[in-house]
Amino acid sequence: MTEKRIIKTYLCTNTLETNWPPEFVSATGKKFIVVRYCVATIGEDGYQPYDLALHADFVERDAYLDHFVDVVNVIDNGSKPSKYEISENHKKSFKVWFTTLDGTPIDLPIDFVLKLLLIYES
Numbered sequence: 001m002t003e004k005r006i007i008k009t010y011l012c013t014n015t016l017e018t019n020w021p022p023e024f025v026s027a028t029g030k031k032f033i034v035v036r037y038c039v040a041t042i043g044e045d046g047y048q049p050y051d052l053a054l055h056a057d058f059v060e061r062d063a064y065l066d067h068f069v070d071v072v073n074v075i076d077n078g079s080k081p082s083k084y085e086i087s088e089n090h091k092k093s094f095k096v097w098f099t100t101l102d103g104t105p106i107d108l109p110i111d112f113v114l115k116l117l118l119i120y121e122s
Contacts (some may be wrong), residue, residue, distance in 0.1 A: 004029055004121040010036070011116045019093045021118070029121030031086040033058055037075045040098065040112035048073055051101045054114070058094045060087055066103065069096075072112070081117075 011021065024031065038054045041047060052072040059067040061084075070082050096114060098106040 006119065007122045008117060008119050011118055012113060013096075013116075014111070014113050016097065017093055017095045020090075023122070024118050024120055025090075025092050027120040027122055028088075031088075031090075031121075032119040033084045033086060034117040034119065035070050035082040035084075036115040036117055038070065038072045038112060038114045039075070040072045040110055042106060042108045042110045044109065046111070049100075050074070052106070053099050053101055053103075054096060055099065056094055056096045058086060058090070059084055060090070061085075066099070071101070072098065 007023070007027070009021070009024075011018070011024075035054075040049075040052060042049060042052070050071075050073050053065075054069045054072050055065075055067045056069050057067055059069060098110055098112075100106070
């Protein structure tokens with residue numbers, strides 16, 4: 001019997017829809033996503049707001065506040081990073097979107113970098 005090993009790898013993206021790595025999609029066993037950080041600027045002047053919320057469709061079970069993930073532009077807020085268990089039948093890609101903290105969609109151009117830690121059994 002082969003023992004499964006735990007894989008930890010980072011996924012960074014700057015697009016609103018991103019494909020999961022094939023090895024993450026095909027892995028059997030438990031899968032987790034840890035949100036390390038998301039930094040963003042909006043508008044042509046590159047304004048860096050602190051009242052911006054990140055949402056993602058990989059938040060499956062606790063879809064509170066329209067799949068809220070975290071507040072943007074807060075890298076070390078002293079709390080544990082958000083961690084989500086992913087179901088076995090998850091999609092091959094995920095989508096993110098942004099709102100203000102009161103839920104108003106962001107209609108301005110947005111530049112961002114999202115860094116995720118993927119943890120899975122192989």
